[in-house]
Amino acid sequence: MTFLKQFPSTTRRRFLKGAGLVSAAAVTGSFPIPAIAQAQEVTMISAENNGAALDALKAIAAGFSKEAGVNVVINNMDHEAHKTAIRNYLVAGAPDVCSWFSGNRMRAFVKRGLFDDISDLFEKEKYKDVLGATAGAVTEDGKQYGLPTGGTLWGMFYRKDVFEQHGLTVPKTAEEFMAYGHKCKAAGITPVAIGTKELWPAAGWFDQMNLRINGLDKHMALMNGEMSYLDPSLTAVFDQWEAMISKGFFTENHTSFGWQEAAALLAQKKAGMMNLGAFLRSAFTAEDLPQLSYATFPVLDAKVGHFEEFSVNSIHIPAKAKNKQGAREFLAYFYKPENLAAYLEPGGNVPPRHDLPPSKDPLVNVAVETMKTVQGTSQYYDRDSDPDMAQAGLVGFQEFMAKPDRRKAILTRLEGTRKRIYKI
Numbered sequence: 001m002t003f004l005k006q007f008p009s010t011t012r013r014r015f016l017k018g019a020g021l022v023s024a025a026a027v028t029g030s031f032p033i034p035a036i037a038q039a040q041e042v043t044m045i046s047a048e049n050n051g052a053a054l055d056a057l058k059a060i061a062a063g064f065s066k067e068a069g070v071n072v073v074i075n076n077m078d079h080e081a082h083k084t085a086i087r088n089y090l091v092a093g094a095p096d097v098c099s100w101f102s103g104n105r106m107r108a109f110v111k112r113g114l115f116d117d118i119s120d121l122f123e124k125e126k127y128k129d130v131l132g133a134t135a136g137a138v139t140e141d142g143k144q145y146g147l148p149t150g151g152t153l154w155g156m157f158y159r160k161d162v163f164e165q166h167g168l169t170v171p172k173t174a175e176e177f178m179a180y181g182h183k184c185k186a187a188g189i190t191p192v193a194i195g196t197k198e199l200w201p202a203a204g205w206f207d208q209m210n211l212r213i214n215g216l217d218k219h220m221a222l223m224n225g226e227m228s229y230l231d232p233s234l235t236a237v238f239d240q241w242e243a244m245i246s247k248g249f250f251t252e253n254h255t256s257f258g259w260q261e262a263a264a265l266l267a268q269k270k271a272g273m274m275n276l277g278a279f280l281r282s283a284f285t286a287e288d289l290p291q292l293s294y295a296t297f298p299v300l301d302a303k304v305g306h307f308e309e310f311s312v313n314s315i316h317i318p319a320k321a322k323n324k325q326g327a328r329e330f331l332a333y334f335y336k337p338e339n340l341a342a343y344l345e346p347g348g349n350v351p352p353r354h355d356l357p358p359s360k361d362p363l364v365n366v367a368v369e370t371m372k373t374v375q376g377t378s379q380y381y382d383r384d385s386d387p388d389m390a391q392a393g394l395v396g397f398q399e400f401m402a403k404p405d406r407r408k409a410i411l412t413r414l415e416g417t418r419k420r421i422y423k424i
Contacts, residue, residue, distance in 0.1 A: 040323040041071035042330045044097040045089065047082035050282055052346035060343060064333045070326055080198055090114040094318035096327040102137035102148055102314040103379045115145040116317040121328050125335070134352040137312040146316040147335055148352035150344050152277035153367040154204060154309035156298075159291045162189070162269050170295040174240065177298045181249040184272045191249040193271035194401070195262030199394035202401045204309060205275055207378060209237050211307040212300035216376040219307075223378070225389070225422040229414040240300060242404040255402050277311070278348035278363050294366050308370070310377035312352070392417040
């Protein structure tokens with residue numbers, strides 16, 4: 001798991017999730033590129049889910065084709081399906097470029113020799129000078145294996161007009177959250193929208209609660225397999241979580257909903273708040289988007305420092321790519337400030353580069369200001385680097401959301417998986 005112990009106060013903006021299938025025809029141009037790359041196309045597999053970013057991606061691919069004379073083919077996959085497919089195509093049938101996640105999820109493939117070392121590209125383009133701490137998310141043993149494509153700051157999103165209509169205030173403490181929940185119930189709206197069909201939103205909720213109650217060091221120890229799921233320090237986390245569930249504060253039948261459907265409940269004024277990243281904005285219409293606002297997760301223990309959930313997506317060159325030089329040239333073009341800015345703008349999240357133009361999205365600016373005060377961050381994606389452990393943890397937390405009365409059995413199973421994976 002990767003985290004930034006002292007997140008620097010340098011400005012960061014925009015991030016993206018886009019969707020689509022793009023093929024940009026090759027056009028002769030002046031972009032300097034070796035002959036071997038000119039003779040081949042550059043293929044990319046992405047897993048984007050924000051349709052508004054597709055036009056920007058098409059323009060970048062077409063622009064590279066025009067300058068380099070190299071055809072770029074981008075094949076987009078369903079975001080969840082890609083998490084399984086990448087384990088196969090990196091071994092056989094690898095593209096030249098692929099999207100993924102940084103931190104431990106990147107590191108798992110690096111250790112298996114499936115991602116190419118692109119330290120040469122980092123050095124040539126001087127990326128460390130503009131990336132700052134986010135460079136660490138794609139670094140392993142001093143070498144770089146990808147480019148960070150933006151960060152997602154998790155928190156509690158809500159509609160300003162819904163809060164005004166029902167006289168709600170943003171809860172800043174555990175007590176205020178409980179009072180907020182009861183007021184929502186009395187008004188006939190669900191306090192917290194959540195969809196756990198894809199598993200990870202439940203794990204994200206746990207992560208934020210654990211960071212608020214036990215702090216970063218203990219949370220990292222748990223994520224790295226160094227701490228037991230039966231550790232007494234987790235009791236307070238599950239006690240508070242169970243109390244929230246028992247009072248009906250979450251979406252009913254949430255295991256049947258994906259995060260998109262849950263976000264729609266927020267957009268439709270059927271729920272008060274939702275804990276996720278700013279990409280949930282895709283559920284809002286352009287007219288309603290100005291009503292969307294952000295608040296940090298409530299403080300659950302005043303003695304615990306300010307730690308936040310901050311995930312970093314990334315883009316990589318597979319070790320078995322056929323056109324590695326062409327892939328490097330495409331990444332360099334893609335990562336130009338003006339191109340990356342256009343690509344990231346629709347997602348509403350924190351960018352990796354310090355030198356991008358200002359965002360037009362106020363939510364991005366709120367995230368930027370929030371990150372300036374953070375003492376440390378955790379990545380929700382990194383349940384553990386081992387896929388089996390990750391799946392066991394995600395399913396476990398989904399089950400806890402659905403059946404908290406089975407807490408001991410669920411945690412005992414998770415602990416057994418942890419011992420098996422880490423050979424304890």
